[in-house]
Amino acid sequence: MEDQARESTYRAAVQLVEWKRYKEALTEAGRLLSQDPEDADAMALIAKIHLHLEQYEEAIRWTEEALARVPEHEQAWYVRVCAFYEKEDMAAFEKSLAEAMRIDPYESFYYYLQAASLTKKGKFKEAKESLLAALEIQPETPLYLAVLSYLEALLGDKEESARLDRQAIRYDAEMPYGLMYLAWAARARGDHKLDETYMRSAVRLEPDNRQIQDEYLESLQHRYWLFRMLSGPGKLLRRLKPWQILLSWFVAWLLFKPLVVVFILLYVITNWGTKALVHLRVFGWRRR
Amino acid sequence: MSDQDELAAQRRKNMKLIQFSKDDQTLVESDKPKETFADVAGLEEVKKKIRMNFILPLQNPQLFAAYGKEAGGSLLLFGPPGCGKTFLARAVAGEIEANFLHIELQAILSMYAGQSEHNLHDIFQKARESKPCVIFIDELDAMGGSRHQMRQHHDRMLVNQLLLELDGLQAENENVFVIGATNTPWYLDSALRRPGRFNHLVFVPPPEETERERILELKLAGKPADGLNLAKIASETRLFSGADLEQVVKDAVESAMERMLASGQLEPITNDDLRNSAKSRKATTLEWFATAKNYATFSDVNRDYQIVLDYAKMHGVK
Structure with a gap:
């Protein structure tokens, strides 16, 4: 009976996260913790909510709490890696990424994050390798295909970039970040009309995202x-x-x-x- | 009291408020709240729109039919949190003298969690049994979010069920009306906005200056106060929601109580208490307007939120 109540509170908290109702989700997750103060799952969930709220320090602190109880807690490691990446603490990101990949080698998102960090450093070939590893685990992920399309465009293979673009958009035409990468790829290929079309779709889907807004305005400048x-x-x-x-x-x-x-x-x-x-x-x- | 008034009073007395009980996951009945539009301070434009599109066609269907307008339909209230959407919905139920079935976030959550035997169809069925009935779905975005963004099949099924029930209302049932309220209408599934579903979209803005003064007056009623200039406080609390104003009064009360504890005698709430409290707070609606403006600018293909941009421009919301 107690387990059932706990399960339903946990599901409610997860549901609230899905609805982007993070404050209410925190309250539900807090209830879980008050029922069992040693609940590592609840701590990892609280960390995840703080990550969504862009409160990275808090997220990291809660992953520490969860990992102190369950050192190989997969969700806690996932949140920790994402929080360090978003915080742009690259040294801590790389350290935690290596550990997280050891614990959960089949989490494709880790390879994606690795590729994103390598792209930032201008290491496009290495980034491509990481993305191919991510696609090996999840071959039909449009976001990964979109990033790969961008990387191919940067590496000068416009034909392959365009092919990956078509493949990505076939799987999902409503992924804001994926569309942004496809827009960048189109821009790198010199296709400014397609760049603007993709950015317009991205900003319609996620108008509250400042980065996507800025990129949309820049795509309009390219007219x-x-x-x-x-x-x-x-x-x-x-x-x-x-x-x-x-x-x-x-x-x-x-x-x-x-x-x-x-x-x-x-x-x-x-x-x-x-x-x-x-x-x-x-x-x-x-x-x- | 005329016969008609007496009859209306009797009907009103028999009306029920049906609500979801979090404790035993069932629908429970209680006495219906007595709010009508007369109890809603301000929002004259909103009330006028609701009367025109929702209430009067129900009361005089023939008259409106002459203009090609049908009675009923569903109403969607949207706006910043804490600005009276729930209160307004209750007042609508009062105006049309109907039972009021209130579905809150916890009830929706229980449907998702699957721990309750009640499902959406049961709730609508209950409304059909209790007609005339207004179903008020608070936080509609939680139940009717965009299906495209949902990962779980079960979640999509609930939206589909809601669409079915709404269509069923039009096809089979008379005297069951649905009002939805949401702070985030942009998260709603676009299918909900098609004709026959939530086709009347009503923006509930933060209270105007005179309304703020009235709200402050109501919140301070019965509390010891001295030399208050509520008009001045109202003018300094631009864009504050009703909930924000309630917090301002609470803070001011605390200040007065602190003085009372220090002096040992009853200390009235002063103008300075209210002013300091108002100054220490920022209108919570600002965050909402920032998001709403983004949706209105970049994502509003049907220009549903133009009213938000117009309001923001008129009131200098940055």
Whole structure:
């Protein structure tokens, strides 16, 4: 009877998380803990709720509590890895990721996170390897296919990128982050119309997400050919290593000093001009 | 009292409030609350819209039929939390003199958890047996969330069942009305918004200045107070919800009680207590408006939430 009541409270808390009612979910999870203060499952659930609430320190603290009781608690490790990643504490992320992968080697999301962290560092080939490992575990995950499509575009294989794009969208056309990656892939392939279409769909699905909003507004900026032309060199530079960027700026400055100044000025004017036009189009004469 | 008034009073007396009991997971009856629109402070525009679209067509179906308007349908109240959606729904039930079946979050949760023998069909069946009846589904987004985002088959089944019941209401039942309320209408399954289901969408905004003054007056009624300028406090609590104002009064009461404990004699609530309390709080509706504006700007293909943008612009909500 007690077990049944506990089970139903646990399910209610999980259900509330699904509904994004995190405060109510915390109350339910707290009830679980008051029934059994040593309940590692409840602690891991509380950690997960704090993760959703973007309270990463609290999430990490609760995973510590859960892991102190059950050292190989899979959900606690999952939340811990995600919290460190979101907090951008990369040293702790890598350490906990290695341990989490040892405990649950078939969790494909770990490989995805690994790929995302490697992409941030510009290690595209290594990131691709990680994603392929994730897809080996879950071959039909549209998000992974979308990220792989983006990586292929960055690595210069536009055809493969487009093929993966079609495959991802066939599985799911309503995944905000997946659509964002597909938009980036389309942008990297030079397909600005598709970039805008994907970003419009993504922002419709998740309009409250600031990153997706910003990316949508940027995709609208790419409508203007002057902006595309002037932002081209910048994009090229982003693919280079820091020392290569420094060297190319130095050489450009030495060779074409006045031209570099004109280019920078033009870029700044175009960037802000197109930003203003996009703002007017999306928000009208009101503040964001 | 005329015969008609007496009859109405008698009917009202017999009305029941049917609610879900969390303790034994059953539907229980209690005396119906007596609220009517007269008890709802302000919200004149909202009340007018509800009267036009919901109540008057029920009272004068022939008259409205002449204009091609049908009686009934369902009503969806949306807006920031704590602004009186539940109270308004109860008042609607009072206005049309119907039983009131209130489904809250806990009842919905129990349906998901599967621990109760009551399911959605039973609840609607109970309403059909108790007609005229208003079914009020609070936190409708919990029951009627977008099926696309649901992982569990069971969750999708519940939305399907809700759609079936709503369609059934139109086809088979008269005098059973459904009012839904939600803070997050954008999470609702789009099928719920089709004609014949929740086709009247009503925005319940935070109280206006005069309404805030009235709410403060009601919350302070019977409490010791001295030289209060409630109009001034009301003007300084722009966008505060009814629940926020209740908290302001609670904080002010605590301040007065602290003084009482120090002085040992009854200390009245002063204007400064209220002002300090109001200053220390931020309107909780602001967070809601930030989210609603995002949905209205980026996701509102049918322009359902244009009213929110207009309201935000008119009231300078940033």
